[in-house]
Amino acid sequence: MQAKKRYFILLSAGSCLALLFYFGGVQFRASRSHSRREEHSGRNGLHQPSPDHFWPRFPDALRPFFPWDQLENEDSSVHISPRQKRDANSSIYKGKKCRMESCFDFTLCKKNGFKVYVYPQQKGEKIAESYQNILAAIEGSRFYTSDPSQACLFVLSLDTLDRDQLSPQKYMLVFKGKRYLTGIGSDTRNALYHVHNGEDVLLLTTCKHGKDWQKHKDSRCDRDNTEYEKYDYREMLHNATFCLVPRGRRLGSFRFLEALQAACVPVMLSNGWELPFSEVINWNQAAVIGDERLLLQIPSTIRSIHQDKILALRQQTQFLWEAYFSSVEKIVLTTLEIIQDRIFKHISRNSLIWNKHPGGLFVLPQYSSYLGDFPYYYANLGLKPPSKFTAIIHAVTPLVSQSQPVLKLLVAAAKSQYCAQIIVLWNCDKPLPAKHRWPATAVPVIVIEGESKVMSSRFLPYDNIITDAVLSLDEDTVLSTTEVDFAFTVWQSFPERIVGYPARSHFWDNSKERWGYTSKWTNDYSMVLTGAAIYHKYYHYLYSHYLPASLKSMVDQLANCEDILMNFLVSAVTKLPPIKVTQKKQYKETMMAQTSRASRWADPDHFAQRQSCMNTFASWFGYMPLIHSQMRLDPVLFKDQVSILRKKYRDIERL
Numbered sequence: 001m002q003a004k005k006r007y008f009i010l011l012s013a014g015s016c017l018a019l020l021f022y023f024g025g026v027q028f029r030a031s032r033s034h035s036r037r038e039e040h041s042g043r044n045g046l047h048q049p050s051p052d053h054f055w056p057r058f059p060d061a062l063r064p065f066f067p068w069d070q071l072e073n074e075d076s077s078v079h080i081s082p083r084q085k086r087d088a089n090s091s092i093y094k095g096k097k098c099r100m101e102s103c104f105d106f107t108l109c110k111k112n113g114f115k116v117y118v119y120p121q122q123k124g125e126k127i128a129e130s131y132q133n134i135l136a137a138i139e140g141s142r143f144y145t146s147d148p149s150q151a152c153l154f155v156l157s158l159d160t161l162d163r164d165q166l167s168p169q170k171y172m173l174v175f176k177g178k179r180y181l182t183g184i185g186s187d188t189r190n191a192l193y194h195v196h197n198g199e200d201v202l203l204l205t206t207c208k209h210g211k212d213w214q215k216h217k218d219s220r221c222d223r224d225n226t227e228y229e230k231y232d233y234r235e236m237l238h239n240a241t242f243c244l245v246p247r248g249r250r251l252g253s254f255r256f257l258e259a260l261q262a263a264c265v266p267v268m269l270s271n272g273w274e275l276p277f278s279e280v281i282n283w284n285q286a287a288v289i290g291d292e293r294l295l296l297q298i299p300s301t302i303r304s305i306h307q308d309k310i311l312a313l314r315q316q317t318q319f320l321w322e323a324y325f326s327s328v329e330k331i332v333l334t335t336l337e338i339i340q341d342r343i344f345k346h347i348s349r350n351s352l353i354w355n356k357h358p359g360g361l362f363v364l365p366q367y368s369s370y371l372g373d374f375p376y377y378y379a380n381l382g383l384k385p386p387s388k389f390t391a392i393i394h395a396v397t398p399l400v401s402q403s404q405p406v407l408k409l410l411v412a413a414a415k416s417q418y419c420a421q422i423i424v425l426w427n428c429d430k431p432l433p434a435k436h437r438w439p440a441t442a443v444p445v446i447v448i449e450g451e452s453k454v455m456s457s458r459f460l461p462y463d464n465i466i467t468d469a470v471l472s473l474d475e476d477t478v479l480s481t482t483e484v485d486f487a488f489t490v491w492q493s494f495p496e497r498i499v500g501y502p503a504r505s506h507f508w509d510n511s512k513e514r515w516g517y518t519s520k521w522t523n524d525y526s527m528v529l530t531g532a533a534i535y536h537k538y539y540h541y542l543y544s545h546y547l548p549a550s551l552k553s554m555v556d557q558l559a560n561c562e563d564i565l566m567n568f569l570v571s572a573v574t575k576l577p578p579i580k581v582t583q584k585k586q587y588k589e590t591m592m593a594q595t596s597r598a599s600r601w602a603d604p605d606h607f608a609q610r611q612s613c614m615n616t617f618a619s620w621f622g623y624m625p626l627i628h629s630q631m632r633l634d635p636v637l638f639k640d641q642v643s644i645l646r647k648k649y650r651d652i653e654r655l
Contacts, residue, residue, distance in 0.1 A: 106343055109152035114340045116143045117151035122158075130328070131159040137332040140548065143340075153339065192246070192295075201299055202236060203244060204228045237262045241310060242302050244269065247292065260286075260321040265313045267298060277324060280338055280354040286316035316355075322575070323359035327622055333361055341365070352380065362573045367461075367541045373468070375496040375536035385492040388420035389469035389534060394458045396475060398430040399437055406475040407439055413471065414441035415481040418488045420467050421446060427453045454556035458530075459566065461541040469495075470540070474531035482652050487581050490633050491534040498570050498578040500533025506614060506626050515614045515624065517564075517607070526626040527567040528578035539570055551620060554613070560606060561613035568617045568625055577629035582652055 109115075118135055121127060127135075138144055138155060145151050192203040205228065207221040237243065243259035247270040256275075259266040266287040268275070275283045283289065288305075290298055305313075324334045337360055341348035347365040354360040356376075363374060371377040378385055391413040395406055413419055421443050426432055427450040438445055446464050450457045458472070469491065471484065483501070491499040503525035509516040543552075543566060555562045567578065618624045635652060 100342055104343075105152065109343045112150045112152065114143055114153075114336075114343060115145040115151045116141075116153045116155060116336065117145055117148045118155045119157050125157065125159075127157065127159045133328040134332055137329040138336070140329070141333055141336065142545065142548075143336050152343075153336075192244075195295060195299060202231060204231060237264060240264050241314075242267050242288065244298070246270065247273070257321075257325055260317045260325060263314045263318050265310065265317060267302065269295065269298070277334060277338065280341075280349070280351070280360065281320065281324070282351060282355050285355060286313055286320055288313075319357055319359070323357075323361065329622070330361065337361060352377070356380070357575070358573045362542065362546070364541065364545060366545070367538060374538055375468070378495060385495045386468040387492075388418055388467045389416075389471045389488055390420055390465050390467045390537075391422045391471040391473060392458065392465070393422065393424050393473045393475060394427060395424055396427050398428055399433040402437075405478060409473060409475070409477055409479065410445070411439050411441065412479055412481045413473065413484055414443050414445070416484045416488070418485060419443050419471075421464075423448060423462065423464055425450055425458055427455075427457060429453070452556075455559050455562045456543075456552045456555050458562065459540050459543040461537070461544055465537050465540070468537055469534060470537045471534050472500075472530040472532075477532045479532055480652075483582075486635055486652065487532075487534055490579065490581050494579055495536055496574050497576055498528045498530070498533050498535045498567065499581060500528040500530070500578070501581060502529040502532055503527065503578075503580045504529060504564075505628065506624070515611075515618055517610045517614050519607075523630050523632075524628055525580055525630075526571075526577060526628045527564065528580055530563040530566050533578075535566075535570065539566065542573070543569060548620065551617065554616060558609050558613070560609045561617075564610060564613055565617055568621060571627055572621055572625035575625075575627070577627040577631075579629075580632050582632065582634045 116138055118138055135155070135157060148154070192205055195201055195203055205224055207217050207224065237258060240262075241264065243255065243262070243264035243266055245253050245256045245259065245266045245268050247253075253270070256266055256268075267290055268287055269290045269292050271292050275281070275287070288302060290301070324330055337349075344365070347369050349360050349363060349365055352371070353363045358376060363376075367373065372381055372383050377383075391410075393406060393410060393413075397404075397406075399406070410422060410424070414422055422441065422445045424438075424445065424447045426447055432447060432449055438447070448462065448464065469488065471488070473479070479501070487499055487501065491497075504527040505518050505520075505522065505525045506527070507516045507518060508514075547565070547569065551565060555565055571577065
């Protein structure tokens with residue numbers, strides 16, 4: 001039932017939402033633009049808008065729909081043919097020449113950006129939970145605005161999902177598949193028994209549905225029903241390689257999404273059906289598109305597919321399910337992102353982005369139109385990972401002594417052969433130190449004074465960052481140049497991940513029924529803290545523009561958890577754990593000994609806050625994206641009983 005609901009939510013997001021946007025919001029915007037021109041042409045002076053001026057208006061009142069018998073009673077002299085009546089009724093709801101390219105007001109989107117406004121719910125209007133979830137997903141997205149004057153798309157708070165009151169009674173037995181004796185879908189489903197062999201091809205149908213099924217049953221109904229009851233649908237679904245998706249009575253079949261979720265390759269038998277998001281998704285990489293007229297050839301066709309191709313198809317089903325269909329929010333966001341790409345075609349995402357991990361939702365075109373600027377496509381483009389990094393040191397305590405850890409850290413990072421520049425983010429309440437207080441280095445040192453002095457500012461996409469790689473450092477981190485060099489060489493092999501030193505882990509606390517956070521030194525970890533880590537600078541942009549303001553505000557209010565949130569984000573994007581590299585065992589004790597009283601690590605509430613952050617972040621993501629790992633990368637010959645002169649990173653063993 002859950003998959004069934006998701007499927008019809010998909011239909012609403014892919015069609016109902018689109019219709020609302022195009023025929024509701026589009027006409028509203030066009031009318032608004034037209035009324036503005038009329039007002040402007042009628043006045044010689046400047047126009048002062050009225051309070052409701054920014055609300056969309058119609059130049060002419062929309063004619064209400066009345067039954068034709070009422071219209072004829074109003075004017076008995078009017079005689080209209082049945083065909084004219086049908087054409088007039090249909091013209092109210094659709095315009096054959098009105099498409100996004102011809103009716104959409106692109107100017108407002110380009111002026112204010114792509115923003116979506118949701119109309120307030122009318123008093124007394126009932127909205128189903130599924131449609132409420134769609135509206136909530138829009139209002140929680142980065143596209144939402146509460147100001148209609150800033151919007152270019154408008155969504156009605158009118159539930160248009162499923163107005164068929166008989167649907168729930170049809171829905172009771174659809175898990176295994178109905179056989180329609182007549183009407184839409186009957187030709188294919190009535191012929192499935194020809195392909196069913198009871199062994200490796202199980203195509204089960206039942207005509208036992210509807211109130212009057214016994215009155216219409218044929219000679220095969222009893223035999224089909226008996227065979228139908230022998231098998232469990234869920235067991236079949238999760239143990240099959242291919243799942244048949246025949247034509248149903250609606251625009252599609254909820255089995256399509258169930259197949260994707262179960263990593264079962266959908267075999268489509270519905271000629272003319274437009275697959276969801278086919279504008280951007282290449283379904284040939286995840287499904288077998290069959291022909292209803294060639295049903296008997298389906299078994300031999302799928303048996304001829306090579307095992308390597310089958311594996312690729314199944315892997316793609318999992319990617320597409322996770323990327324675009326696994327939640328209402330993702331379905332809604334995918335719909336909005338596709339519409340945004342239509343509007344801003346010059347920066348729209350290409351097929352590679354939509355059909356390859358991590359998918360279109362995590363690749364924001366406003367960041368760059370060049371795939372090489374993202375950390376995911378180096379291999380596809382034949383590019384080598386970046387050869388330099390920018391070190392960003394987050395400073396929060398005053399500079400009172402030349403022996404402070406922050407200055408030693410700055411010198412150590414600057415000596416790295418891979419360091420291009422150092423940025424000191426001054427988030428201290430005290431004034432900036434004079435230039436002569438900073439040590440002389442061979443690379444540029446740029447000091448940026450944080451305007452807001454909040455924790456999230458360390459992850460802002462500063463224009464000063466000239467390299468793709470970022471070495472993020474807390475001011476009290478203790479690292480040598482050798483450790484910096486080794487960590488960066490490891491990151492070059494894993495540019496999409498966080499690579500660093502201090503590791504932490506999460507766990508499920510059964511007694512409290514919540515996620516827990518631990519800093520115990522074990523072989524298992526799921527986070528690498530950004531106090532000493534390297535990652536791609538694109539994650540600064542994603543942190544600032546993808547995550548909701550509520551999570552970033554929480555981080556800023558607590559002055560805590562920004563490193564956990566960054567790990568959540570990167571793991572959610574990559575579906576991979578971070579990578580821990582070699583570190584001296586005294587790292588934790590050394591840092592704690594050098595930590596000042598003003599440090600957040602000395603706050604007794606610090607650990608409790610991080611526990612709370614874990615659960616708040618997991619709630620927003622809808623699942624726990626962090627992934628455990630036991631992999632640690634050490635230099636070649638690390639700790640081996642050979643001459644130290646044979647080792648490249650020999651200084652690491654001495655630390």
